[in-house]
Amino acid sequence: xxLIMQHIYLIILGLILxxxxxxxxxxxxxxxxxxxxxxxARAAFLEQSLAREDHPEKVRELAMISAVIAGVDxxxxxxxxxxxTILARAxxxxxGDSELMAAHGSVLTMMAKFQDxxxxxxxxxxxxxxxxDRALKKDPDNxxxxxxxxxxxxxxxxxxKRTHYAxxxxxxxxxLAGNKVPGFRAMILYQLGQAHQLLKDPASAxxxxxxxxxxxxxxxxxxxxxNM
Amino acid sequence: xILILKIAFLNVLRNRRRSLITILAxxxxxxxxxxxxxxxxxMYDGLRESMIRSQLGHLQVYKKGFxxxxxxxxxKYLLSAETTRQIMRIVENQPxxxxxxxxxxxxxxxxxxxxxxxxxxxxxxxxxxxxxxSSVKIVAGDDLFTEDxxxxxxxxxxxxxxxxxxxxxxxxxxxxADGAVNAVDIKVAGIISTGMKEIDDRVIRANRLHIxxxxxxxxxxxxxxxxxxxxxTAAAKLSLEKVFAAHQLDVEIRTWSDLAGYYHKVVRMFTxxxxxxxxxxxxxxxxxxxxxxxMAVMERTSEIGTIRxxxxxxxxxxxxxxxxxxxxxxxxxxxxxxxxxxxxRGITAADLMMxxxxxxxxxxxxRIMVVPDLxxxxxxxxxxxxxxxxIYPSLKASRLxxxxxxRFV
Numbered sequence: 001x002x003l004i005m006q007h008i009y010l011i012i013l014g015l016i017l018x019x020x021x022x023x024x025x026x027x028x029x030x031x032x033x034x035x036x037x038x039x040x041a042r043a044a045f046l047e048q049s050l051a052r053e054d055h056p057e058k059v060r061e062l063a064m065i066s067a068v069i070a071g072v073d074x075x076x077x078x079x080x081x082x083x084x085t086i087l088a089r090a091x092x093x094x095x096g097d098s099e100l101m102a103a104h105g106s107v108l109t110m111m112a113k114f115q116d117x118x119x120x121x122x123x124x125x126x127x128x129x130x131x132x133d134r135a136l137k138k139d140p141d142n143x144x145x146x147x148x149x150x151x152x153x154x155x156x157x158x159x160x161k162r163t164h165y166a167x168x169x170x171x172x173x174x175x176l177a178g179n180k181v182p183g184f185r186a187m188i189l190y191q192l193g194q195a196h197q198l199l200k201d202p203a204s205a206x207x208x209x210x211x212x213x214x215x216x217x218x219x220x221x222x223x224x225x226x227n228m
Numbered sequence: 229x230i231l232i233l234k235i236a237f238l239n240v241l242r243n244r245r246r247s248l249i250t251i252l253a254x255x256x257x258x259x260x261x262x263x264x265x266x267x268x269x270x271m272y273d274g275l276r277e278s279m280i281r282s283q284l285g286h287l288q289v290y291k292k293g294f295x296x297x298x299x300x301x302x303x304k305y306l307l308s309a310e311t312t313r314q315i316m317r318i319v320e321n322q323p324x325x326x327x328x329x330x331x332x333x334x335x336x337x338x339x340x341x342x343x344x345x346x347x348x349x350x351x352x353x354x355x356x357x358x359x360x361x362s363s364v365k366i367v368a369g370d371d372l373f374t375e376d377x378x379x380x381x382x383x384x385x386x387x388x389x390x391x392x393x394x395x396x397x398x399x400x401x402x403x404x405a406d407g408a409v410n411a412v413d414i415k416v417a418g419i420i421s422t423g424m425k426e427i428d429d430r431v432i433r434a435n436r437l438h439i440x441x442x443x444x445x446x447x448x449x450x451x452x453x454x455x456x457x458x459x460x461t462a463a464a465k466l467s468l469e470k471v472f473a474a475h476q477l478d479v480e481i482r483t484w485s486d487l488a489g490y491y492h493k494v495v496r497m498f499t500x501x502x503x504x505x506x507x508x509x510x511x512x513x514x515x516x517x518x519x520x521x522x523m524a525v526m527e528r529t530s531e532i533g534t535i536r537x538x539x540x541x542x543x544x545x546x547x548x549x550x551x552x553x554x555x556x557x558x559x560x561x562x563x564x565x566x567x568x569x570x571x572x573r574g575i576t577a578a579d580l581m582m583x584x585x586x587x588x589x590x591x592x593x594x595r596i597m598v599v600p601d602l603x604x605x606x607x608x609x610x611x612x613x614x615x616x617x618x619i620y621p622s623l624k625a626s627r628l629x630x631x632x633x634x635r636f637v
Contacts, residue, residue, distance in 0.1 A: 118270075118595060119277035119458075122363075123326075130358045133371050157579065159593060161365040161421065 032065055036073040039065050056093040060100055063090035067103045070110060077114040083107045098135040099144035105131030106148045109156075125160065128152070136169075146173050154195055167195040182217035190220045193227065232544060236551035240559070246524050251560040253516035254614060257509050258564020258606040259571055265605075266572045266596040268502050274592060275491055276458065276484070282363030282422050284484040285329075285452035286461045287468065289315050292478045294450075302333070303405045306447035311477065315451045318471050324464060327454040329356035332439050332447070336402030338382075338432060340390045347386060347400075349432035351439025360454050364433075369394030369418030377438050379417035385429030387419045394418060400432070405445035412442045461485070510613055518617035521553070525625045532625050533633025542626040549622035550615060557611030564610060565603050572596035 033039045046062040049055070063086045070076075070083035087104035094100050108128030112121040132149040139145060150169035153162035170192040177185050189212035196205035205227075212224035240247050280286055290298065294305040307315070312330050319328045332351035337344045354372040364381075372381050380400075382392055392398065394416055401411045414434060422428055440446055455464055461483050472479055485492075525532070532545060573596075580594045 117277075118274055119281065122277075122281070123359075126359055126361075130355075130371070133358075134373075137370075137373055157593060159581070161367050164368060165366075 031061075032068055036069075039069055039073060043069065054093070056090075059086070059090040059093045060097065063087045063100060064103060067107050070107055075110075077111075080107060080110050080114065084111060096138075098139035098142045099148075101135040101138075102132045102142070102145035102148040105129060105135065106152055109152050125156070129162070141172070141176060143173065143176055146176070150191065154191060154198070158198065163195055163198045167192065167199060170195060182215045183220065186212045186215045186217040186220035186224065189215070190224045190227075193224060197227075229547070232547050233551055236548050237555055239548070239552050240555045243524065246520055246527075247556060247559075250517050250520045250556045250614065251563060253513050253520070254557060254560025254610040255564040255567055256516075257513035257613065258561055258610050259568045260509050261506060261606045261609065262565070262568030262598075262602055263571050263575070263596055264505060265502060265602040266568075266599055267594065268498050269599050269602070270595040270597040271498065272491075272495055273597065274595065275494060276488070278363040278423065279488050279491055280458065280484045281454070282361055283427075284487050285360065286455040286458060286484050287453040287465055288482050288487065289319075289451040289453070289468075289472075289479050290449070290482070292480050295480060295482060298449075302449065303403075303407070306332075306405065306445065306449060307451065307479070309446040309448070311479070312448050312451060314475065314477065315472070315479065318475065319451065319453050319468065322464065322467060322471075324456050324460050325453060326456045327356055327360050328451065329353045329360060329454075330436070330448045330451045332436055332443065332445075333449040334402050334439055334443060336400055336442075338386070338390065339399045339401065340392065340396070341399070343390065344401075345386060345389055345430075347430050347432045349380075349400075349434060349439070351434055351436040351442075353436055357433070360452070363423060365421050365423075366418045367421050369416065372417055372433065372435065374435060376415075376417060377435050378413060378415050380414040380432055380434035380438075381418045381420045382416050383428035383431035384419055384421045385425060386431065387416070389429070392416055392419070400434075400442065402439075402442055404443050405447065408444075410442055410444060412438060414438070458484075506609075510609060513610075513613045514617040516617075517553075517556075517614055518621065521549070521618045521621035522624075525549075525621045528625075529628060529633050532628055533630050533635075536628070536630045537634060545626040546622050549618055549625055553614040553618035553622075554611055557614030558607070560614065561607030561610030564606055568603070568606065569598050572598050 033042050043062060043065045046058050046065070050058055050062065063083070066079075066083040066086045070080040073079075084104070084107050087100070087107055091097070091100055091104050105128040108131065109125050111128075112124040115121045115124065129149075129152070132145065132152065135145040136142065136149060146169045150166050150173060153166035153169065156162040170188050173188050174185070174192065177188055179185060189208045193205040193208035193212065196202070196208065209224040209227050213221050213228065215221050289307075291305045291307050291311075294302075298305045307330075316328050316330065319325055329352065333348070334351065335346070335348045338347045339345075354374045358371055366381070367384055372379055380398075386392070390398075396416045398414050398416065399411055400414050401409060404410050414432075420428070420431070420433065422431065436448075453464070453468075455461060465481050465483055468481055472481075535545065535548075536542075575594060575596050578594075582592050582594055
């Protein structure tokens with residue numbers, strides 16, 4: 001399960017970068033180490049480095065790694081709060097960076113799960129989504145921001161009515177992705193199918209899962225085949 | 229007395245089957261109270277916060293006299309731009325304040341060129357309201373942004389009645405502050421659901437500046453204050469009243485509670501229902517325990533005779549049985565709390581949904597709050613029920629004649 005989650009998050013926050021050159025020049029480049037140990041070590045190194053001098057690129061890298069640590073390696077209140085703090089600093093240092101703004105929003109929505117009261121949960125979710133909406137308002141075709149909003153919207157409880165954002169964002173991603181990386185395309189098709197399923201449109205869901213399965217592109221194609 | 233307490237405790241452990249049945253009855257009662265009470269509490273919390281975060285805020289500041297006469301002559305009770313700025317500056321400096329925003333309310337006609345519908349709306353600061361209105365959901369299109377001056381959000385029912393789609397241009401007509409008629413074009417950025425059908429059928433939310441242009445005014449209807457914690461509302465109101473008086477501002481403050489008549493009706497109704505259910509549960513538990521205790525007295529008649537023959541008094545027999553009841557009450561109450569909390573967490577984690585309430589358009593997730601007062605209450609009621617139901621059997625046991633009890637087979 002952990003491996004699958006890791007796979008998902010790395011795709012969300014990392015594979016964007018593989019596509020960056022081919023699809024959108026707006027996607028900023030941040031190399032996220034592959035393993036939890038490497039990420040922890042890199043974060044520690046960056047923190048030490050930033051203690052000596054402030055550097056927007058390094059803060060950005062630390063923020064993106066912290067987001068992955070909070071989402072995958074150490075999904076605790078402490079790590080998430082820390083990620084929020086670093087992302088806030090990075091967003092200030094890189095005010096025009098839509099992907100960073102979206103990552104900040106995404107981690108803010110994660111804070112909701114550590115709140116006891118519904119009102120506080122909603123507050124974090126609302127704040128997080130506003131940041132993601134703002135990021136995409138500024139840069140509508142930013143793949144990183146689109147992926148983060150799409151995935152967050154897909155995994156929100158249905159009563160928050162965010163699934164239509166997931167559908168729309170994954171459709172846009174499908175247009176932007178092209179056919180260069182079949183694994184990535186399969187992931188989008190699979191998630192798009194999930195969005196349609198949640199929107200009670202099983203025929204469309206099946207159509208996208210069929211397309212994802214027919215790509216025979218590893219994990220996501222298998223998942224799509226299993227869903228049919 | 230210590231010896232009696234010790235014997236009573238050993239008796240509880242010795243008669244395991246009987247103790248278990250009694251404890252189970254108390255556990256049933258405690259779990260029922262904790263789960264249902266937690267559900268009711270969560271419903272109060274959800275409704276209150278939903279009203280605060282979708283319409284009311286914790287505090288609203290108006291020009292003095294608005295509450296009394298504002299509905300008849302709203303244009304005479306607007307806050308000037310300067311007063312609004314002053315109020316917002318003061319409020320922002322208060323501790324415990326999360327968001328301060330201002331609104332300009334209006335009513336008018338929304339037209340798609342073929343037909344028109346009467347609407348009530350609000351001109352607002354899009355960025356602040358997006359954070360404040362946790363209960364307003366975008367069901368199609370996008371949220372409102374300050375830079376899209378002519379954009380607006382339309383209620384779900386209103387969009388259906390006029391056949392409006394995201395991206396459509398509409399005409400909005402309203403009275404200006406001095407009574408003339410004016411119109412502006414608006415672009416539908418998104419369609420919203422507030423969860424209340426009667427609101428969704430008529431509501432329009434637009435950028436404040438656009439509505440000020442429509443009404444040819446720079447004044448505003450109210451300043452809304454969202455606090456970090458709902459519990460601090462009364463203290464925040466008192467504090468603000470003092471500061472406003474010191475600044476000689478001619479304003480009045482209303483709390484969410486003053487404005488939430490519907491919430492108070494719901495609370496009154498459910499408090500009565502919960503009280504009634506509590507009585508039924510306690511009666512069932514008392515009857516269950518009384519039956520078990522009567523059986524215990526019957527089973528232990530010769531034992532009671534022996535204790536009495538050894539020189540123990542009637543009151544000591546009474547104390548022995550009542551002590552057993554207290555132990556059972558404590559054990560049952562503690563087990564009930566543990567199981568109740570587990571049940572509450574489990575049901576909440578299951579993400580089950582309730583159907584929409586009357587007048588609502590959306591279901592809501594079932595949350596069971598763990599209320600500390602309710603936990604104490606349930607353990608207290610467990611002990612009380614055990615003691616009350618043991619009084620008669622204990623009296624009966626203490627009044628047995630020694631010779632009859634010893635002869636009892």
